Amino acid sequence: MINITFPDGAVRSYEAGISGLDIAKSISEGLARKVLAASVDGEVWDATRPITKDAAVRFLTWDDVDGKKTFWHSSAHLMAEAVEALFPGVKFWVGPATENPAGFYYDMDLGDRKMTEEDLAALEKKMNELAKQNNAYVRKEVSKPEAIQYFTAKEDPYKLDLIGGLNDGDITFYTQGGFTDLCRGPHIPSTGLIKAVKLTNIAGAYWKGDEKNKQLTRVYGVSFPSQKELDAHLALLEEAKKRDHRKLGKELGIYTMDDDVGQGLIMWLPNGTVIIEELEKLAKETELEAGYKRVVTPHIAKESMYLTSGHLPYYADSMYPPMELDGEKYYLKSMNCPHHHKIFAAEPKSYRDLPFRIAEYGTVYRYEQSGELFGLMRVRCLHMNDAHIYCTKEQFNDEFRAVNDMYLKYFKIFGIEKYVMRLSLHSPEKLGIKYVNEPELWKETETMVRNVLIESGIPFVEVQDEAAFYGPKIDVQIYSVIGREFTLATNQVDFSQGRSFKLQYTAQDNKAETPLIIHRAPLGTHERFIGFLLEQYAGRFPVWLAPVQVKVLPISDKFQDYARSVELALKKAGIRAEVDDRNEKIGKKIRDTELMKVPYMLVIGEKEMNEGKVAVRRQGRGDLGVKSLEEFIAETAAEISERRAE
RNA sequence: GCCGUUGUAGCUCAGUGGUAGAGCACUUCCUUGGUAAGGAAGAGGUCGUGAGUUCAAUUCUCAUCAACGGCUCCA
Incomplete structure (x- = not known):
């Protein structure tokens, strides 16, 4: 006989060699019908496999x-x-x-x-x-x-x-x-x-x-x-599929592509551009507060810079081929870091200048394989929420952690809850092939990054062979509605390029030191982030991000003048408003505005005009009743400036 | 880049070896209507592109471009 322990702690004796399924049958036929497998001492077994010794058994059904x-x-x-x-x-x-x-x-x-x-x-x-x-x-x-x-x-x-x-x-x-x-x-x-x-x-x-x-x-x-x-x-x-950003992007007039322009090249329509500008505004405010300075760099650079950076040997295939002028090869940049390193190097640095944080919404071009292109999520021209932090080893922990905190702040604003923090590590066997050959530095920096995550109490998974060639990183993984996985945001350590570019600062002891570099993009790229947001909100953007925030709907053209004055008052208050002046009935105007997912509709008729009021309707919720225009403007302006989620 | 599928009007889609249709959108007119589609008329496509087969190709064949589902890749 053997002793079987059940999840509730009960212990029962069975003949040795009994299967999980037979144990289930001994409890109830109904249970036995549902059993798909058995967990035996924590290992998943066939329910029909004989159990020959004492074990803890749990039945696995469709619910597991x-x-x-x-x-x-x-x-x-x-x-x-x-x-x-x-x-x-x-x-x-x-x-x-x-x-x-x-x-x-x-x-x-x-x-x-x-x-x-x-x-x-x-x-x-x-x-x-x-x-x-x-x-x-x-x-x-x-x-x-x-x-x-x-x-x-x-x-x-x-x-x-x-x-x-x-x-x-x-x-x-x-x-x-x-x-x-x-x-x-x-x-x-x-x-x-x-x-x-x-x-x-x-x-x-x-x-x-x-x-x-x-x-x-x-x-x-x-x-x-x-x-x-x-x-x-x-x-x-x-x-x-209805939430697919490609479908919503078209329906809501966010972006378009064209064969004559090229594969993976996004053209942002006016509605999409509004979202871009709101995101940039948020990033610029946040980065200003966090001590970043802004820079602007060109879209191209000479081959020599990418040889210095070490990118070319790794990524030549996925860069647009160079254009040759005056015997020099120029590449479209596929990353901003080398340009930023040059900015660091432009003036001598003392330890007093560190951490040196520079940010840019940099436009980069990557010749991604044609089969990889995917709506907004994988494109060939992208706008990165990029920044580089040059710091001492002592400063690293605080700086890296501050970047993580910045993510979390953003995620709260956008209500992002479904993501996986991934600690992306190198593979020792690929040192010198895919990763710079510095085994000790890899070990050291990976430990530093892991510690930051542990100290912050952020749950994360560790995955090998996902690091950048110059160092380990934290990636925030998200899933598109069709289940494809993407890196939304990234926070990377770089112990390599500082030396490649001979970046130096003068330390307190008057010796020249090489800074550590953090590459970070908490909002990823405009393309991927907006693609993600479209799916996350199912196109129903919060008011602060909505391309059109308020649609003014006159009942008939008798009220158009008042509607125009309402629109003007809204615009003066910094609210994106439009009048629907089509010769349509109010039901039609409401329906079309609902489908375009405009957050607020103001229905304007005789009553409203006479009393200086507006009848407010919220997208997806219906009629909210009548209030004064001033009241609506004050409330909505607050909702926008606070970047309220709902 | 590789394997597979698809490509007809601005959008969503039907259809045929004898040079094409619907709904929505658009234009004009009627209507001035109070919380998710008012009515009528009109305009709009060399059927992704190129070649081949055929008396005849949007339809069949091949090539090419693009999109889609995966694989590989992702600084």
Whole structure:
């Protein structure tokens, strides 16, 4: 007999070799029907796997992340079985569950055959058929030679490659119906639990994520324990699409692009430009308070500067090619730092001048790969909320922390809550390739950055191989509505460029020292930040950011003169106002203004004109009643100057 | 850059081997209407671009450009 401890602390005895599923059955049939996997001493197991010794057991259902992931991973196997039935000879690589987007995929080599989206319906049908057979997922431990033999017979180089990296004793096969796969597991008890599947798209994916390797076919899908849940999921995706910044950006007249201008080159329309100017105003105020000085630098520079900075060897491919004049090569700048370093170097610096903080909304150009361009989030001309802080090692902690505090201040203003702070570290094996070869400095600065995060009490994740070539950084990761991850803001340490540019200051002991440099962009770029805000607010900008803050809607043209005087009074108070003077009924004017997500509407008719009042309507909320124009102006001006969220 | 999909009016989309349609937007007229679409008329497209097949191509084929879904990349 073995003792099983449950999450509530209860302990019960069972015969050794009992499965999690049978334990669940002993508690209730209803529970057993929902069990997808079992957590055994903290490890996720097949619910059907025998438990041979005392253990703490928790049942994983659809309500657990690990339950869902097991379900989706098993769905990937089910899809593979269907693919094998319809595309005989297919060879599989890996098929994991994914959280973002929710679901699973499987990478496969179809040989000479091609899969198109038309095949997906047939595959779904086959999957449903196979699911109805309710085949058990059967786990089998196999020896390494046995596994090699099996996949050699199948002429499957991919699984053989996987087996090569595994140790004898760690290798398991899973079989459901007629399909056997090398897999670590775990899996759900049987295919019958998968009641609804949707294969969403086909994509190419490089083998092992390396573009030098062959490109495999990746099929994405998602599955649920009921059709209802699948429908709800698909409806949610449809809803999300309505918040897509590319859709809203067009509808609200924020930005446009044009083939004749070029890929990834944004033209800001008047509405978008208002938002840019408000953001810049906020940044300039904030940076002024924080002791930054503003600078302005050119859009181009000679090759020699990018050789000095060390950018060219790393990024030549993603810079616009140089223009050659008078035997000199000039590049469009793809970062502002070298120019800023030159400003630091322009006058001799003493330790008394440090920290030296210079800020610029710098325009940079990056020749991003065409396939990477994505609305406003990934573009080729961007405006960075850039600044560089040159400081001593002793000052670093305070300076770096102040930058972090600046983020948090901004995030509060914008109501940004869903983000991940990422401590981006280097990879030691890529020193000298992707990262400057200074192992000690890497260690030292990474510790410094980590400590700042810990001291600030900010939750963060550490990720290797995400640092800049010149030092570690903190990235603020956000997700677009379609689930793509982006760095919104960044705060970076640079122990390298100061030396490359021979930047120096005179220390108290009269010795020349090299400053540390902080590169920071708490508001990222206008492009990405506004793209993010569009999605975050679903186009309903807070009043201070709204391109048009108040729309004045006369009931008929009899009241146009009064409407004009209201508009003028609003404008004089610094409020962005427009009159809707179209020959339309009030219902139509309201509808159109609602759709343009203008925060305030002032309905003007006979009564209002006679009494010098306005009837206020708030976008998305409806009629707020009548008040005097002065009162409305005072309230709205306050809402704007305080940058109120609602 | 790679794999796949798409490309018709300003926008959203239908359609066809015999040189194109809807709704909204736009223009004009009627209407002067009190909180999410008043009515009528009109104008607007060499069907992304180039080549090929054909008596004939927006439709079929190829190339190219761009957008979209991924992969890779992201200072």
